[in-house]
Amino acid sequence: MCKECYIDNSRITPLLNPVDCLSHHTQYICGTCGRCICIERDLRRGLQRWNFPFQSLEQAKLYLRTADVAMKKSCGIYEIKSSRGRISYKIFPGEEELQSYLKKNRNKICEAMSPVFSVKEYREYPFTQVRRLTHEEIERYMQEKNRQK
Ligand SMILES: [Zn+2]
Ligand SMILES: [Zn+2]
Numbered sequence: 001m002c003k004e005c006y007i008d009n010s011r012i013t014p015l016l017n018p019v020d021c022l023s024h025h026t027q028y029i030c031g032t033c034g035r036c037i038c039i040e041r042d043l044r045r046g047l048q049r050w051n052f053p054f055q056s057l058e059q060a061k062l063y064l065r066t067a068d069v070a071m072k073k074s075c076g077i078y079e080i081k082s083s084r085g086r087i088s089y090k091i092f093p094g095e096e097e098l099q100s101y102l103k104k105n106r107n108k109i110c111e112a113m114s115p116v117f118s119v120k121e122y123r124e125y126p127f128t129q130v131r132r133l134t135h136e137e138i139e140r141y142m143q144e145k146n147r148q149k
Contacts, residue, residue, distance in 0.1 A: 004032035004125045005065040011145040013037050013062050018145065022138045028066050031127025036141060039066045039130060053080065053088040057116060060089040064117070067091045069130075074122040076115025083107040089116070 010033035014021035025040035
C-alpha cells in the first residue's frame with residue numbers, strides 16, 4: 001500500500017461523481033502516489049468527508065489520510081453499531097472524541113472501544129499538496145482512473 005495515503009489503488013477516489021468532486025472541492029493530493037482525496041470543508045459546519053460515517057471499513061480507509069493530516073496525528077477507524085444492529089465506520093482522532101460522540105448518540109455503541117484500523121505513526125511527506133485541480137489535471141486523473149478499473 002502507499003506509505004503516505006495507506007491505499008494501493010492510486011486512482012480509486014473520488015468514489016461518487018468524481019468529476020464534480022475534483023472540479024469543485026479542495027483535494028489532498030498524495031505526494032507519493034498522486035491519489036486525490038476530498039478534503040473540502042462544508043460551509044455550514046466546517047466538516048470534511050472523513051467526519052461522516054462510512055458504510056464499510058474499506059471506504060473509511062480511503063479517507064483516513066485526510067483525518068490524520070487534518071488532526072496532525074494518527075486517527076483511528078472505529079466500528080459503530082446502531083441500536084438496530086446496523087454497522088458503520090467512523091474516524092475519530094482518539095477515544096476521547098469517540099466517547100463524546102457516543103454520549104451525544106445514545107442509540108450507538110462501539111463494542112471494541114478501540115480502533116479497527118489506524119496507522120502506527122503519523123508522518124508528513126515532502127511532496128503533498130492540498131488544493132483544487134486544474135482542468136488539465138482533472139482530465140488526466142480521470143483518464144488514469146478509467147484505465148485503472
Ligand atoms: Zn469532494
Ligand atoms: Zn498515496
